[in-house]
Amino acid sequence: MPVRQRKNPGSQSALRLSNQQRILSNLVSSGPTTQADIARSTGLSTATVSNIVKVLVDRGLVTTSPTTSSGRRAQLVSLSSTDNAVAVGIDFGRRHVRIIIATLDYRVIAEKEIEIPLGYTAAEALDIAANLLTSTLGQAGVQRTAVLGIGVGVPGPIDRRTGSVVKGAILPEWVGFTVGMAEEIFELPVYLENDANLGVLAEATWGPHGGTPTVVFVKVGTGIGAGLILDGKPYSGNIGLTGEIGHTPIHEHGLLCRCGNRGCLETVASTTIMIELISRTLDRPVRTREIVRMALDGDDLAIRVVEDAGLAVGRSIAAIANLVNPHTIIIGGPLTDLGEMLLRPVRLGLKKYAVPMIVETTDVVMSSLGERAEALGGASLVLQQSGITSTVS
Template sequence: MPVRQRSNPGSQSALRLSNQQRILSTVSGGPTTQAEIARATGLSTATVSNIVKVLVDLGLVATSPTTSSGRRAQLVSLSSTDGAVSVGIDFGRRHVRIIVATLDYRVIAEKEIEIPAGYTAAEALDIAANLLTSTLNHARVSRTSVLGVGVGVPGPIDRRTGTVVDGAILPEWVGVTVGMVEEIFELPVYLENDANLGALAEVTWGSHAGTPTVVFVKVGTGIGAGLILNGVPYAGNIGLTGEIGHTPIYEHGLLCRCGNRGCLETVASTTIMIELLSRTLDRPVRTKEIVRLALEGDERAIRVVEEAGLAVGRSIAAITNLINPHTIIVGGPLTGLGEMLLGPIRSALQRYAVPMIMETTDLVMSSLGERAEALGGAALVLQQAGIKPTVS
């Protein structure tokens, strides 16, 4: 489950929210009469009627007269795309990206802005809040129509407290809580690790939608994995899953920010790739330039990419042997490299993974590119509201 401040589980407000989600989940399968909803959910017809009225006022559903078994009835369906929306926001080292989606999983607005490196969490949240307002205004969507905001951050989140903890790529975020984000946005917020959102986006919006077991690996400033097991995002005990960037590769390698030596992050992150290539070229480079140079055939950039890919593949092999996924999806800012990055990852997998497992596992590049995490945030809000994907 994503992190979000909630009412006391036994409170009336929590019960109403639960019942709303049950009804939305039922209706997301297609237009349904109130009597059919009552039978499907076990709620009384009076309760269903009252909740449907609330959902109509919120713009989540619409009703229309119909007949059922020869009797007049009320047909309930998800509202049109002019109704409620969900919002996904992704924070990176140098960017904030926002996506607004309708209840039928259609993106109606999308914006990205660059922000200076080294920003504080408070500065980033203020920038995002202003971006949210301007994006909604541009899309002509009322703020009251926002069902919630799914926020992705590049770091682990302790689900017991809803707090970003040590290990975040952006140390400025350590200590930030979901409550603090909700105060700034003045909207319900679901706080999640960015790799987890990337995984959710891939099985919701991507070309592998519906794939039951997926490993999504984001290769960026840090390296993290989001897991989908049997169609459900896997969060582990307290939410700290997929930290493959801190898997030791070389026993006597560089000191990692986690305290260990030779971690994958010290070998294959875009940070180390930038450092190596900048030193070789004797000038500063950025991630986009790594992609451009490699695609243009620069031998130095190609070497850096190959070595990073081999290290990533070796780490992924351990996960592959453990959970036997259907698909491994590589995402992050290097997706434009395509087979140039997938090739060395595949070579390492073939060496370190069990042969039969590797033979039956697909390795692909993300079809969503750098949009994945924000899309995952929007999908998270909808699915927490009980609104099932309508895309295939």
């Protein structure tokens, strides 16, 4: 389950907005409902519910109609349309913030990405994302009160006991980050999740692998992490620290890793090490997208770096495959445009280290969602937490 902690509202406006979200979420999960039932479900007073419903009616978010309940006259409250309640997904990366807004029927109605400077603090990233959210909602013509919640993906492990990002995050600036910090900035319900876990959720919801019972999603980026779906359900382990395959040892006497061990997968296969190797050879800085372009253009250096990374990723994935026997392994992250150029060495690594029968019966594919996966997964998370079943085929 994603981390979700409610904060104490810091102002009357924040309290009103929070109560509006509670009522909208109740309507999303329960369908048309009487005001009295909303009061019972949310714990709000009938007077508060009545006042908020009037505001929502004036804003066109809900409609009311007369009905009877237990033989008495009552007001039935319904959402005006699937466009009048939305979910937001926000993905934070090493250099970017990406936002996606989706309706109740899983249609993306707005999407935007901006670049942010290296070394940003979590607080700075949240401020940037809050401004981006405001402008994106405005451009989409969506009122803030229509937002059911925000699914936030961060590049690091999350301890569900404390609801915070813990040591091991690829961006140390996020260590100590909590749901409460995000809710203070956004003044909206926030669901916090590791980015790879959101990636696998997006693949199961928006990608062609919906209904696949056992899926492993591997994000190869600045860090390397895996999201798991086991028996049709996202799996997050004991305290939420699953899928940390970036810290699987590959070379016993390899480079020191930020986790304190030597020769971890991230020290040989992450985009960070790829950038370092090629930049040092070319004697100039390069970016991930340039490495992808170089490899696709046939550059021998870039191709060799990609092949070495793919073989190492395949070796680490083999351990997961031998353990959980997945139906599908999906490779995601900023290298997806490489396609078979990356998948071939990944499959070779898997073939060398996994049980032959598992290799023969496991599909290894590239993500169809590319770098959008984590933000899409954030929106999916909000919709699922609100009781909305995916209609994406």
